[in-house]
Amino acid sequence: MLLRVRSKDGNFRFDLAPTADISQLLAKILETAPDADPSTFTISNQPRGNEAKFSTLKGRSLQSLGLNHADLVFVTYQPKAVPVSSSSAEPSATVPDASSTRIWETVKEDPVDVYWRSQDGKIPRGRDARFCTHATNGMCDYCMPLEPYNALYHKENAIKHLSYHAYLKQIGPKSSSSATSALPPLTPLSYKVKVPCPSGHPSWPAGICTSCQPSAITLQSQPFRMVDHLEIASTDVIDRFLHAWRSTGFQRFGWLIGRYQPYDKVPMGVKAVVEAIYEPPQEGELDGLTLGLPWEEEPRIRELSASASTPLTIVGYIFTDLTPTEEDRTKNVYKRHPGSFYMSSLEAIFAATMQKSNPTPSKSSPTGQFASRLVTAILTATEDGQVDIAAYQVSEQACAMVEADMIEASVDPGIVRVKEEDRTQGSARYVPDVFFSFKNEYGLEVKKTAKPAFPVEYLMVNVTHGFPQNPSPVFQSSKFAIENRPGLEDQRVENVISALARLDAPNIPDSRHAKPGEAHKRRELAAWLSDWHLVAFLDTTQLFSPADVKLLMRIVTSPTLLEDLSQLDPLLATEGWNTLMTFTRESASAPPSSSSRDDDIPQDVFDQIAAEEAAARGNGDGGGSSAGIRICPHCTFENAHGGSDCEVCGLPL
Structure with missing residues (x-):
């Protein structure tokens, strides 16, 4: 017969013979609650009251207890007691109490974050000749400084995204006396099923409920960006990197070595200044390249970079995507444009993977980390066939979807595929509903399901780029042979x-x-x-x-x-x-x-x-x-x- 059981782990159905012993039912229930104490199990025919301990019913059959096919019974239990070790019972005086330590308060942020936290970031305005009627030292609504997140200012100056610190100003409490002013305002995104579930039932794929399953996802443009501008300290840095492609025709990849600085073209902006490019071992091809990750030299390169007079770090990566035209070998195929794609789905997933593994230390997140400042730079062709840089990041939604194994690359480079749900034990994947909005031919906002695929642009964040007007690079020379270019340049x-x-x-x-x-x-x-x-x-x-x-x-x-x-x-x-x-x-x-x-x-x-x-x-x-x-x-x-x-x-x- 089929017996229905309800416990705090959820609802279950067990197929048992009417003559089966009550201990067989208990054994089935224990499979759904491995942390339960068997001696505390009770059973009842109603949600509250009339409970009987399983231990007092040992030896009796289900039929003798009056249970019939499709009956519903209610089971309760207590969890097993956690043993207390001597080390935890008698804490050492030298070990701090972790419960009293707030992680975000101990984080050491980048110098650019320390700088912006000491500034109010307000946008100064001059006296308005038409509306300001006060004295020279006065101030009114027409000339008072604007908040760094002012929407009208961003629209007038064609700034698409708020800077990271302007976004913090926008979402943070406006008063320091607020009860929530001491709490970090950012919450890292996660689209993974919570394990274990707060309600206590078996973890996915054995069970799922509203407490542990992620909510439906609506893809939208990220309102902020972690880096506003990518600056190459010297044109020689790019020319030397391009030399390998010009000599062989094979695509190249390199890690961008540099630092972060305030960027004055955006309220409370941050720019990544690239001083050098390190090229890891790789196998280039005419239409792509093969790269080994993680790269063995990363710890050494990071330690060496940090030894600079102004410490340097890895601020991003760069790769070429250049194909000479058949008509004129001095010009390249214009392949990244509005009618095609700017960043392929494979590149976006790679960027999300890299950003997730290089988080930014932040005092504004309860985990002590939030998002990433790793920039993706692509050397590609312009409309007239010349070489130019395109710089991007991917959104936090992209990083969370990659972490949850929800998306994959498509044959069409401008399309991202949403994976199917997988209940296989050990590789289970839960995929919530995913939607994206767009304007139809009538100018109306329409929401559409993102399954099975959606445009890659919904995951991208644009980053401006350029070269300084008065270059002052940290490294004075770029003549020495470049690493990992066998046969082309040898370091000896x-x-x-x-x-x-x-x-x-x-x-x-x-x-x-x-x-x-x-x-x-x-x-x-x-x-x-x-x-x-x-x-x-x-x-x-x-x-x-x-x-x-x-x-x-x-x-x-x-x-x-x-x-x-x-x-x-x-x-x-x-x-x-x-x-x-x-x-x-x-x-x-x-x-x-x-x-x-x-x-x-x-x-x-x-x-x-x-x-x-x-x-x-x-x-x-x-x-x-x-x-x-x-x-x-x-x-x-x-x-x-x-x-x-x-x-x-x-x-x-």
Whole structure:
């Protein structure tokens, strides 16, 4: 017979024989309540009262208890007692009480957040010549400062999104004396089923209720953005990144190294300033690339970046999506436009994954973290076929949907697919109703279900971008070979030693022993050392200790290095620098050997050069320079590959 059971875990149906013992029913109920104490179970034929303990009914059949097919019984129980360990019973005096610690109060925010929290952010206005009738020192409704979230100001200045701190001002309590003023106003989005459920029933997919299931989702434009502007500190940063694509035609990916600063074009704005690009190991293709995540070098790169005079961090990532046109190879296919897509669904899901793994520390969230400032930058073609940057973030709704495994990429790059619900144990997926709004042909707002798919634009947040009018990059040089470009650019210690020999680095003393007229040598050395890729490479050579590498990074990123060259003195005194100078002296004094030449030139090229030299001698040319070799005017290295830059010092031939 079928017996219906109602408990605080929910409603259940069990198929049992009429002659089954009551203990068999108890065993079935225990499967739905693993944390229950079996000795406390009671059963009744009504919601309140008339309860009988299962232990007193042992040995009796269901039929003998008067239970029939489809009957409903009510079961109650108490949870198992949690054992108290000696360590928790007698807390140590040195361990703080976690219950009294509010996480958001202990968070260390980014300096740009600390700055904006100290400002009121109000938008100043001048005296209105038409309506202001008060004295010079007076103020009225026509000239008083505006709040940073003023809608009319944003509309007049074509600012689509509120800045993060303007949004905090808008949603925060207007009075500091309010009872809620001390509570964080932000709530991180989550579309996952709550596990365990607050009501106590078995977790999804065994059961679900209104207390644990996420509400229906209405996709809408995010009113704020975490980063308002992406600024590239120097055009050389982008040119050097594009060099790999120009040389091979393969797409490239890189992590943006920089910092966050206030942005004055938006009320309480934040901009990400990019100082360098680090290229992780990757496999480029004509129409895409393969990238390994997580990348092994991330902890080292983050630690090295943080050692700069003004600490740097990873502020985003950049990749190319460029295809030359068949008619004119100097121009590229215009593929990202209003009639196509700006950001593909696959790119949006990748961006959401990256943003979710790089949250922003925030005192305004109960978890101590909220959203992300990681920016997605795409090098793509403009309408006239030139190369330009497009910058985006994805919304918090996008991050929450990816975290809940609700969406996937589509064959159509401008469309996002909503996944089907999955009740498989271990990989269960609950998908609530998803809607999006749009204006129809009559100009009316219409709500439509997002299943099975919806436009990717509903997940995007636009970020402006540009270059500074007066560039002052942290790194003075970008000539050194770039990492992870095998066959195109090779980072080798020999290259460093050759360049140092050209700069006469072993003979450059510290400022105390400097001779008149030698300042230009120190300045050249300082400028050459101030190269992100050089410092990152030296960190892998083991020539410098970790402390010396951090010192090197701090010195070469000093904004006053070229004006105050005495800042080089601590570096010149390190053991790592002296070791490098010893190698440089020995290399300069050693005669060139055939073995070193074989290392620099592929064997087939070397054989060809040798044959040409032999032919020249046979013709009585006196052994002049080979036609395949180009002498670098800077370091006198013999370049045999015909490239535009020197293989050793990286400078133009």
